[in-house]
Amino acid sequence: MLEIQQLRNDLENVSKTLAKRGFAFPVDAFNSLEAERKTIQTLTQELQARRNTVSKQIGHAKSKGEDVSSILAEIANLGDDLKQAETQLEQIQIKMQHMLLEVPNLPHESVPEGKSEEDNIEIRRWGTPRNFDFKIKDHVSVGEDLGLLDFETAVKLSGSRFNVMTGALARLHRALAQFMLDTHTQENGYTEVYVPYLINSDSLRGTGQLPKFEEDLFAVYAGGHEDKAPNFHLIPTAEVPITNMVRNEIVPLEQLPIKYVAHTPCFRSEAGSYGRDTRGLIRQHQFDKVELVHIVHPEKSYDALEQLISHAEMILQKLELPYRIMTLCTGDMGFSATKTYDIEVWLPAQSTYREISSCSNCEAFQARRMQARFRNTKGKPELLHTLNGSGLAVGRTLVAILENCQNADGSVSIPTTLRPYMGGIEKMSIL
RNA sequence: GGAGAGAUGGCCGAGUGGUCGAAGGCGCUCCCCUGCUAAGGGAGUAUGGGGUUUAUAGCCUCAUCGAGGGUUCGAAUCCCUCUCUCUCCGCCA
Numbered sequence: 001m002l003e004i005q006q007l008r009n010d011l012e013n014v015s016k017t018l019a020k021r022g023f024a025f026p027v028d029a030f031n032s033l034e035a036e037r038k039t040i041q042t043l044t045q046e047l048q049a050r051r052n053t054v055s056k057q058i059g060h061a062k063s064k065g066e067d068v069s070s071i072l073a074e075i076a077n078l079g080d081d082l083k084q085a086e087t088q089l090e091q092i093q094i095k096m097q098h099m100l101l102e103v104p105n106l107p108h109e110s111v112p113e114g115k116s117e118e119d120n121i122e123i124r125r126w127g128t129p130r131n132f133d134f135k136i137k138d139h140v141s142v143g144e145d146l147g148l149l150d151f152e153t154a155v156k157l158s159g160s161r162f163n164v165m166t167g168a169l170a171r172l173h174r175a176l177a178q179f180m181l182d183t184h185t186q187e188n189g190y191t192e193v194y195v196p197y198l199i200n201s202d203s204l205r206g207t208g209q210l211p212k213f214e215e216d217l218f219a220v221y222a223g224g225h226e227d228k229a230p231n232f233h234l235i236p237t238a239e240v241p242i243t244n245m246v247r248n249e250i251v252p253l254e255q256l257p258i259k260y261v262a263h264t265p266c267f268r269s270e271a272g273s274y275g276r277d278t279r280g281l282i283r284q285h286q287f288d289k290v291e292l293v294h295i296v297h298p299e300k301s302y303d304a305l306e307q308l309i310s311h312a313e314m315i316l317q318k319l320e321l322p323y324r325i326m327t328l329c330t331g332d333m334g335f336s337a338t339k340t341y342d343i344e345v346w347l348p349a350q351s352t353y354r355e356i357s358s359c360s361n362c363e364a365f366q367a368r369r370m371q372a373r374f375r376n377t378k379g380k381p382e383l384l385h386t387l388n389g390s391g392l393a394v395g396r397t398l399v400a401i402l403e404n405c406q407n408a409d410g411s412v413s414i415p416t417t418l419r420p421y422m423g424g425i426e427k428m429s430i431l
Numbered sequence: 432g433g434a435g436a437g438a439u440g441g442c443c444g445a446g447u448g449g450u451c452g453a454a455g456g457c458g459c460u461c462c463c464c465u466g467c468u469a470a471g472g473g474a475g476u477a478u479g480g481g482g483u484u485u486a487u488a489g490c491c492u493c494a495u496c497g498a499g500g501g502u503u504c505g506a507a508u509c510c511c512u513c514u515c516u517c518u519c520c521g522c523c524a
Contacts, residue, residue: 041481045493052493055505059449072504079504250441250478371479379460380487381478 001100001369008034017106020113021330025103033099037092044085051078101205102212105365107330108302108339114329120342121329126313127322129346130404137410138349139402140280143169145410146430149281160278161270161285168428172401172414173288175421176394177263180290180315184391188311190261190292195241197264198232203244206370208336208362209236215271218285234267238291239388246295247370250381256374257304258295261391263288281395282354288394294387297374298364301385302339305361309341312357312391318417321400322346324353336362343392345400356396359389 007014007030015025054075061068112121143149148169154162165173184190198220204210209217219230235241242260251258266289277283292311294304309325316323328340337360344353364383367373373381405413411429414422 038481041493045481048493049491051504056450058504062449068504075504379476 001365002103002106003364003368004096004100007100014106018104021104021107021333022115023104026099030099033092033096037089037096040085040089040092044082044089047078047082047085051075051082054078098211101369104335105338105362107333107337108361108363110327111333111339112327112329113331115331116329117332119329120326120332123325123327123341125322125324126317127320127346129322129348132348134408136348136403136406138280139347139399142402142406142410142412146412146428148428158285161283163281163284168422168425169398171422172418172428173394173398175418176397176401177288177290178421179318179418180391180394181261181263183315183318184261184290184292184311188259188314190259190311193242193245193260193262195235195238195245195262195264197235197241197267199235199240199244200232201230203240203247204233206244206247206372207240207366208369209233209240212335216269218267218269235264236268237266237289237388237390238262238264239293242291242293243295243366243372243386243388244370246367246372246384246386249372251295251372251374251384253297253374253376256295256297256384257300258293260293260295261290262293263290263394265289281399284395287396290391290394292359292389292391295372296385296387298383298385301361301363301387304385304387305339305341305359308387308389308391309343309359312343312359312389315392315397316343316345316356319397319401319415321397321404321415323356328358334358334360336360336365338363338365341389345396347400347403349403354396356400357390357392360387362386362388 002014011025011027011030015027018025054071058068058071061071112119114120137145140149140151143165144151146169148165148167150164150166151162154164157164181192185192201210204217214233217236218234220232220234221228222231241264242262245260246258265286267286269285270283281287292308294301294308296304313323313325323343323345326342326344328337328342333340340358340360342355343357343359345356346352347354363385366386367383372384372386374384376382401415402412405415407413407427409429411427413427414425419426
């Protein structure tokens, strides 16, 4: 959520900046609502002040045993007038709140302008894609030929966009998550957290998934009461529960920065994306991710973003998987971000780089929705800055290994760093 | 799931219709006093809005005593709903 003060004082610039990311701010609607709000709020407060004064008078008079009927007569209409004004004000404020909750964050000035992913800027590359001297398979064929990846059974169990992994592949999936967690906790200074996978709507509003993106979520109803509002949603990313840990909190200054890491499943309905990546593990309704979250002092958030991306990169470096870093353009960034770096890993079967991590600074956008604050050196509460990034998406990392580490005989070599997590085995082979 | 108790400011804890945004204590900040230390005296110490304003300064004002409704001229106090916490029982991994 943007600061309403900023909208009042600097609407022209705000709306210009929002236009860069393809968002048309309803300037006229805002202005007229704001004018209405001002009138009604002033009126309401005047009536409230009057009521308070008169009530005190009555209190005084009664304690002296005086007659209060004349005072009561004088304010006979006050109650109705006040109630009417309060109702009006409330409706205006609800409208305003709705409007503001749907406005995305302002892109940082360093973010390149653009309309789509075509306009993202590559800022660096690491590693060299391997030359294969045989005809390579995509990850689906590699996994299925090994007999360890089974989409047909997943369809039977749940439907499309789910998967079943068995044996060494299931273990590799688990190994990846363990390896990522260990790296971030032991080398990068993160605190591991375990969080709920079912989350309430206040939390989803806090990080920006609601109210605008409900169709991307799965709703859960206790006892099958679909007629009511959902009790929970399944988390689309651990960013939601982790970041909301500081919702409505005032964090002591000395606890900053807070760096959390969690491994969770993520559930996305991806309602708008049918037809994209229908084959394979790239786009699933359920996938695992190791998520990194920073809760930081506002002056430190851009340094934190650089750290965050480097922590995510470290995983791919240790796995020796080639990747590139992209700065997302204004038009491709997520709702809550001011600046986002994507890490894209090399997928040889697609001869292209594909997103495997997304690291964003949200500045105070989420903190304002969540009222997540710290006490500054003057002792005053001030909004925190929040950042989140994948470190990494486990399923997509698995895809990258299956494709990049495949051999001519159909086997897949286990990256050296993962072998301790795999009981020392060096490859998965066709039996 | 059943029975009961509870939720007040940074913390503890008063407060069952009026001058209560809230006693008292602790903590914290500033000042005074005391030749160190200890003790003592005084003042201050919530958050979010709105108006005014060059101003995140001041001043005026509104709201907030778990959340949301209601009664009333007036609610921390009365009524209703919900959430959460605690104790006991049952069930469960």
